[in-house]
Amino acid sequence: MQIIPIAGGKGGVGKSLLSVNLSIALAQSGKKVVLADLDLGGSNLHMMLGSGKNASGIGSWLTRTDVEFEDIIIDSEYPNLRFIPGDAEIPGLANITAGQKRSLIKKIYSLEADFVVLDLGAGTSFNTLDFFLTSGCGIIVTSPALTATLNAYLFLKNVIFRMITTSFRGKSPAKEYIDKLAAKGDGLQRVYIPGLLEKLEELDPKKFADFEKKFFKFKPMLVMNMIDNPKDSVKAEKIKRSCEQYLGIEMEYLGVIFRDHLQDVALNSRLPIIKYKPESVISMAVYRITDRIIQKSLEDNNMLDIQTLEETYQNAEMEAEMDFDYKQQDLEAMFHSGALTKGELIETVKSQQFEISALKKENNLLKHKLLKASQQGFKL
Numbered sequence: 001m002q003i004i005p006i007a008g009g010k011g012g013v014g015k016s017l018l019s020v021n022l023s024i025a026l027a028q029s030g031k032k033v034v035l036a037d038l039d040l041g042g043s044n045l046h047m048m049l050g051s052g053k054n055a056s057g058i059g060s061w062l063t064r065t066d067v068e069f070e071d072i073i074i075d076s077e078y079p080n081l082r083f084i085p086g087d088a089e090i091p092g093l094a095n096i097t098a099g100q101k102r103s104l105i106k107k108i109y110s111l112e113a114d115f116v117v118l119d120l121g122a123g124t125s126f127n128t129l130d131f132f133l134t135s136g137c138g139i140i141v142t143s144p145a146l147t148a149t150l151n152a153y154l155f156l157k158n159v160i161f162r163m164i165t166t167s168f169r170g171k172s173p174a175k176e177y178i179d180k181l182a183a184k185g186d187g188l189q190r191v192y193i194p195g196l197l198e199k200l201e202e203l204d205p206k207k208f209a210d211f212e213k214k215f216f217k218f219k220p221m222l223v224m225n226m227i228d229n230p231k232d233s234v235k236a237e238k239i240k241r242s243c244e245q246y247l248g249i250e251m252e253y254l255g256v257i258f259r260d261h262l263q264d265v266a267l268n269s270r271l272p273i274i275k276y277k278p279e280s281v282i283s284m285a286v287y288r289i290t291d292r293i294i295q296k297s298l299e300d301n302n303m304l305d306i307q308t309l310e311e312t313y314q315n316a317e318m319e320a321e322m323d324f325d326y327k328q329q330d331l332e333a334m335f336h337s338g339a340l341t342k343g344e345l346i347e348t349v350k351s352q353q354f355e356i357s358a359l360k361k362e363n364n365l366l367k368h369k370l371l372k373a374s375q376q377g378f379k380l
């Protein structure tokens, strides 16, 4: 069984959209899937799934003795997909105790399924961080907005700091060092993770070895949602570079999802977009991400080498351009249906041509740099 927690730090970037549609796509490909709404306190997944009323869920299980965990796992209208609602009705659910969290995680680990998808809330509460750490390969969702990418990065930094603090328990100089850092108000914001790790290895090599084993397995995957322009895809590489440089982790790029007005229509009809319009640009992106996840689950996680990792970024950029072309066809259709005036169409095409020529220039520049680098490489 593989757990896929979906987080991102920021609200409104599409975590729930991806959770629901990815779960349906996995189920459609014959996998047994359980989708759990762990955005405790802000549960809205039942609405996105179109499962009608808010059935009793995790909140009821935690607060009522007559509700068994098995009772809150409900069949969805999709074959192979079961659903665990969150229960927004129960006040204070966002602040479940450490004990409650542990029993919940235990129950999640014991679910019988091929994939368990966890839709997490925004923010970096210990609960969210720990749900994310139920698996080494959770998904980080971001939009291209600077605040969103920064939140995604800071979320990962918090996750790693959480891995560190939970690995160095008990009285030791390493623990004292961490406590001192955490006590400073902005200690975590400033800490340079690779430097901290070096220090901890020096202070407690034994515990560090245990930590390192976990750390190596930590390979989060990135999805860039709500892009308007193929160029936005490049912003994912910036996050990747920051994560490598400042956090010491490698991240795979699962792909991009364009912003699509059809999602609003789907939402209004209370249907997941993958059901409402399987051929929409969002659905196609979700299917692509699903294929990649299934493919990855077949391979050994640790076998993913650097070259493949680099390729995921190149592929995602190519796909972004292909989706862009597809969206342009959409524009044409809109024009012919009268939804778009001639003036609007001309305006849109002009701005797209501008983007394309800018992209071409950039591409040529990169090719030139690459060629130069390889020539210098050969000379050496």
Ligand SMILES: Nc1ncnc2c1ncn2[C@@H]1O[C@H](COP(=O)(O)OP(=O)(O)O)[C@@H](O)[C@H]1O
Pocket (backbone or CB within 6 Å): 008, 010, 011, 012, 013, 014, 015, 016, 017, 018, 225, 226, 227, 257, 258, 259, 260, 261, 263, 264, 267, 282
């Ligand atoms: N690619 C997209 N195109 C258009 N609308 C989107 C897209 N992704 C998400 N949305 C919309 O943005 C809003 C926030 O998405 P949601 O999945 O609820 O975010 P989160 O769970 O991260 O808070 C929702 O109304 C959703 O329908």
Ligand SMILES: [Mg+2]
Pocket (backbone or CB within 6 Å): 015, 016, 017, 039, 119, 120, 121
């Ligand atoms: Mg959500």
